[in-house]
Amino acid sequence: MTATGAQPAAVIGLTHLALTQFRNYRHLALELGLQPVVLVGVNGAGKTNLLEAISLLGPGSGLHRAKLSEIDFRGPGNQANMAWAVHAKVQTAGGEFALGTGRDPLAQTQTGRDRRLARINGAPARSQADFADILSVQWLVPAMDGLFDDAASARRRYLDRLVTGIDSSHAARIAGYESAMRERARLLRGEVGAAPADLDAWLDALEAEMSGSAVAIAASRCEAVDALNLALADGDGPFPRASLAATGAVEAWLTEGPALAAEEKLRAQLKAARASDAASGVTEWGTHRSDLDVVYLGRSLGTAPLRAAECSTGEQRALLLSIALAEARLTKSRRGEAPILLLDEAVSHLDGQRREALFAEILALGLQAWLTGTDRDLFRPLIGHAQFFAVEDGRIHNL
Template sequence: MTALTRLSLTDFRNYASLALPLDGRHVCLFGANGAGKTNLLEAVSQLGPGRGLRSATLPEMMRKDAPGGWTVAATLDNDQKIGVALETGSGAKRNVRIDGASATASDLADLIRIVWLTPSMDGVFRGGASDRRRFLDRQVMAHVPSHGRAASRYEQAMRERNALLERGHVDPAWADAIEARMAEAGAEMAINRAHVLEALQVAIELRPDGHFPKADLALEGEAEQAALQGDDFKSIFETLAETFRTTRRRDIAAGRTIDGPHRSDLVVIHRPTGAPARDASTGQQKALLIGLILASAGALRADGDGPAPLLLLDEAAAHLDPDRRAALYEELGALGGQAWLTGTERFLFEAFGDRAQRVRVDDGAARVED
């Protein structure tokens, strides 16, 4: 089990100061709308790589009227103390500490891995490719923390290429250099995505059949296809570099980079009907999404190189009928890590029995009830 046995906050969102002692079981947060339940999940999500569950900037998470900065600190069930902070004067930088000493985000990623599901992901199958790409990349980051840095390098190089294209006349040597950086980062991204897609599909097969249906996954994108077929880094790099070089003229006309890993899509098929997830009903899509997130957590658990994942489920319980809720709590038993759930009512978590702690959240305060 990977679990938090304590969560402490200062000046984070609507929490001036919070110290929440926990016993390592799953955590059910309940309380009124606006009480601060999602804020607590967002705080926990700061312990992983990236911007966290709301994709907020570091200053946005600071409590309004606070003197400056915020901290999220936690104790792990092996008694290690971890924390992240935004300190005044440090710019927009996240400071990481492990057992009192300054550390890096990748040190932290060796100790804790986090997956989440929020209501804002509900439209992921209906939306555009960019929503699904972001969804996939979040799962990839939980598995491969360096994925976010590869994506940033790619974005940066692409911005430079687009600026060059917009000018209309392109110096070939300059473009070659920029495109090599894009191809390098893009090949890394594609390999990460393919690797995680395969791990997800394996984890899907290992999940129980029933309330949260299985999905068949595929990736649309030249580089991802090559990675799925087992092409190595060098070959994917060369193919991407060649694509960028041969599409230069067309991209000058368009004023932007048309093809590349920034356009890839995650294809999800709802297995029980064989239809694309986008055509499934609202309820079917929700159940499919929960199944995917459970598979993502399952894939992290199966990967013995790192800790079992923490799973943050915002408002997942309220939309499920009692049988599905019970099935969800049952499946969380096999997670190997602590699950954090939110809901407005305590009764939503009844079927957990004594497998979870209940925490009442009330206007920037939280306390364990039992």
């Protein structure tokens, strides 16, 4: 299978990964080439924990969406309750970058809540969203098997991760939107003392900020979905083809008229919903309510197109893998660098034809894909083309 549509681009990948007090790893230092990485070991050995550490080098809370304190090492070597940390060196077309992130060990004492630190080349970053300017990290894990049957919020996070891989500024827009939404909610709950006139002016300003950010977020989602659909159409292997659509009020308004009109509509809706939002504690309008709709092309349910939620588990897994490969092709074409792709136990569910097609596309795209499994034999086609490691109880050695 060839990477149809991808343009020549630089290989991006981790050349060094170090974990401290992370899950079942007390200490780990791993030197790497830019080839794909295969992690082999029994269930519970720590393969997924390694992928989670890499996922934290992107925006958001990682592939498990775990609380910061839940990631700390629980073994006998952490009696002092040391905070976890992840450090990596990343090779890109622009050179090598040192990235670091971890739980702030002082935050609980100082503020009563956990906080995550992010550093780039030793200097503090504004947030982990800044990592998106350096690399794109995408993943497929078994927990995503129910993505299309899950709540809309799960599909929305997945969509935004895809969009951020293509457009690194998307993560910062979402962070700004969510910050303004939280501040608006605080005002509506009466947590900030202010005169009625001042309160209205403050709410007006926050709702204007939310509306502008929301329209930019929706536009970025729609543009990325259109591009992903073209990339999916370019696929020429045995994986199913999908059609994606970003759905929501703001996305719909953008198809009906100009962006300024969509901003005005959202601002009016937010203002009209102040009382109901205050009573319910939920912000009714905005791009945090949007969803991702996926259809399996070429298949139908009666006379209707077959939606992903109506597919079998195997078909849903194949759809997600097809989307991941299309995103990799598109990211490489747009950014000039392919993403780091984390595939946890994805190979064991594939037949031989799809497994070989996946490996061929990974190699054709020059991806530093990280693949996990319990059976080394499944990865035989990658021998000589990938780095093989055995994982055993928080320890790693070359195979």
